[in-house]
Amino acid sequence: MLLELTEIHTFYGLSHILFGVSLEVAQGETVCLLGRNGVGKTTTLRSIMGLTPPRSGSINIFGKDIKDKQPFEIARMGVGLVPEDRLIFPDLTVGENLEIAMKEKNNVRGWTFEKIYKLFSVLKERNRQLGGTLSGGEQQMLAIARTLMGNPRLLLLDEPSAGLSPIMVQAVEDHIHLLKKEGMTILLTEQNSHSALKVSDRAYILEKGRVVWQGKASVLKKNPVIMKNYLGV
Amino acid sequence: MDIEAIMGQVLSGLSVGMVLFLIASGLSVIFGTLKILNLAHGTIYMIGGFLCYWITSTFAHIPAIFWLALILGPIATALLGGLIEIFLLRRIYAEEMLYQYILTFGLILILGELCKLIWGVGYHTVSVPWPVDGKMSIFGMIYPVYNIFLICCGVAVFIGLMAVMRFTGLGRIIRAVTFNREMANALGINVPMVYTGVFMLGCWLAGLAGTLMPPMSVVALGTDMAVIIDCFIIVVIGGMGSLSGAFIGAIILGLVNAFGISLLPKLTIAFGFLLMIIILIIRHWGLLGKPE
Numbered sequence: 259m260l261l262e263l264t265e266i267h268t269f270y271g272l273s274h275i276l277f278g279v280s281l282e283v284a285q286g287e288t289v290c291l292l293g294r295n296g297v298g299k300t301t302t303l304r305s306i307m308g309l310t311p312p313r314s315g316s317i318n319i320f321g322k323d324i325k326d327k328q329p330f331e332i333a334r335m336g337v338g339l340v341p342e343d344r345l346i347f348p349d350l351t352v353g354e355n356l357e358i359a360m361k362e363k364n365n366v367r368g369w370t371f372e373k374i375y376k377l378f379s380v381l382k383e384r385n386r387q388l389g390g391t392l393s394g395g396e397q398q399m400l401a402i403a404r405t406l407m408g409n410p411r412l413l414l415l416d417e418p419s420a421g422l423s424p425i426m427v428q429a430v431e432d433h434i435h436l437l438k439k440e441g442m443t444i445l446l447t448e449q450n451s452h453s454a455l456k457v458s459d460r461a462y463i464l465e466k467g468r469v470v471w472q473g474k475a476s477v478l479k480k481n482p483v484i485m486k487n488y489l490g491v
Numbered sequence: 492m493d494i495e496a497i498m499g500q501v502l503s504g505l506s507v508g509m510v511l512f513l514i515a516s517g518l519s520v521i522f523g524t525l526k527i528l529n530l531a532h533g534t535i536y537m538i539g540g541f542l543c544y545w546i547t548s549t550f551a552h553i554p555a556i557f558w559l560a561l562i563l564g565p566i567a568t569a570l571l572g573g574l575i576e577i578f579l580l581r582r583i584y585a586e587e588m589l590y591q592y593i594l595t596f597g598l599i600l601i602l603g604e605l606c607k608l609i610w611g612v613g614y615h616t617v618s619v620p621w622p623v624d625g626k627m628s629i630f631g632m633i634y635p636v637y638n639i640f641l642i643c644c645g646v647a648v649f650i651g652l653m654a655v656m657r658f659t660g661l662g663r664i665i666r667a668v669t670f671n672r673e674m675a676n677a678l679g680i681n682v683p684m685v686y687t688g689v690f691m692l693g694c695w696l697a698g699l700a701g702t703l704m705p706p707m708s709v710v711a712l713g714t715d716m717a718v719i720i721d722c723f724i725i726v727v728i729g730g731m732g733s734l735s736g737a738f739i740g741a742i743i744l745g746l747v748n749a750f751g752i753s754l755l756p757k758l759t760i761a762f763g764f765l766l767m768i769i770i771l772i773i774r775h776w777g778l779l780g781k782p783e
């Protein structure tokens with residue numbers, strides 16, 4: 259398994275958020291983590307990234323235990339996080355936002371400016387504009403592009419379609435499909451299960467910090483009872 | 492006051508203001524990036540002063556020793572800053588704000604006592620170094636060259652810092668970490684190292700000011716408190732975390748103090764506070780700061 263969480267318990271200070279979450283993502287798979295607001299989706303991704311390390315349980319990425327590793331070390335192992343609030347650096351230009359995420363001086367392998375600009379043509383036009391001046395959809399594109407500049411082998415997308423217009427949601431979906439085709443391994447979270455299930459191979463449903471359902475995305479799509487019970491849709 | 496006296500006050504106000512800028516810019520850069528208000532920043536400045544005195548007096552036989560001190564003093568305070576960040580500050584980033592005040596206040600006491608142990612309680616002076624020890628005339632008026640030299644140093648450091656922040660990869664990394672340390676960290680930027688580096692830069696600036704000041708003033712215990720209060724006033728006026736704000740704030744405070752001394756000597760310290768209160772009332776994020 260490329261990513262393997264075993265019984266992790268994660269806390270913010272004294273509040274216990276994740277109660278023994280286990281999940282796996284295989285090489286090349288796209289897996290989604292569904293659940294209502296506040297069930298612990300973001301916390302799960304933060305645990306993987308090392309931003310909020312679990313207090314117990316283990317996380318293995320590319321076969322290595324990441325215990326005691328700092329986020330930047332995990333990033334350099336090949337993990338990339340696109341946070342739900344995007345966190346584009348507002349006083350850096352679009353180009354600088356991309357450049358700062360490059361881990362090697364020039365990405366000889368993998369993602370280059372050219373490749374990024376080809377995939378996200380809107381960023382090319384806005385290359386010299388400050389990150390803070392982009393629209394919500396453009397910021398989401400930049401957030402994904404910025405993370406790709408680090409050449410991740412595992413991409414963590416936190417609610418990539420949240421707050422976007424239907425057209426932008428479609429654009430994000432298209433990009434996820436393209437990345438999938440490139441062989442990228444993706445773990446994404448979403449409240450909007452329709453959009454997520456379209457791109458995912460498998461799904462996990464979280465409730466109050468616990469995995470309550472897991473299985474194939476195609477099964478979940480055809481099972482409105484589960485969707486209604488856990489997701490309210 | 493005649494024009495000559497006024498110009499004299501302007502010049503001395505500006506030169507003190509520029510030294511204050513060096514200190515305040517360090518305080519401000521550290522606060523902007525690490526979100527730590529280092530109460531002991533003035534003490535780092537004071538140590539720079541003691542180092543200047545110690546180096547120039549111990550190795551007085553070496554020609555141009557002041558200039559060597561000007562290089563070594565700030566490096567020494569930067570290294571001290573590195574130790575403080577790695578061994579002390581790192582433990583409290585995740586804790587409440589109160590801890591950083593207790594810790595950095597504790598540092599004022601500990602470092603102050605150490606200075607007392609090493610250099611004693613007396614006053615020390617450092618003579619104005621060659622070739623900036625003479626007087627020069629500008630538009631027919633005579634000024635000490637050292638004051639002009641200090642102003643040039645302040646302006647040069649200001650331009651240098653602005654250029655580093657705006658045009659270099661290092662500056663971009665610092666701006667990114669300042670905006671959001673977690674995002675920068677998750678993108679593969681070694682944030683702990685940036686923290687150490689920025690804290691060392693701030694302490695280097697304080698040490699630079701500390702080494703530059705003695706020829707114009709005295710080296711003594713207690714100078715740290717006077718200076719840290721001035722720095723707080725400056726960053727409140729200019730806006731916390733803003734370099735240009737610290738620059739403008741330092742010029743304003745330098746001038747206000749200089750004219751305060753000549754007009755109402757007994758009320759001098761009141762002027763700075765008054766200015767700070769006015770800013771806090773009408774524009775509490777400072778002249779060039781960003782409102783939250």
Ligand SMILES: Nc1ncnc2c1ncn2[C@@H]1O[C@H](COP(=O)(O)OP(=O)(O)O)[C@@H](O)[C@H]1O
Pocket residue numbers: 270273275293294295296297298299300301302
């Ligand atoms: N920094 C924090 N400190 C304390 N509690 C938090 C923090 N961030 C999130 N939480 C709590 O943790 C729970 C899970 O949050 P989160 O992982 O963001 O949920 P989701 O992403 O599924 O909406 C929520 O109850 C939230 O209130």
Ligand SMILES: [Mg+2]
Pocket residue numbers: 299300301342416417
């Ligand atoms: Mg979330």
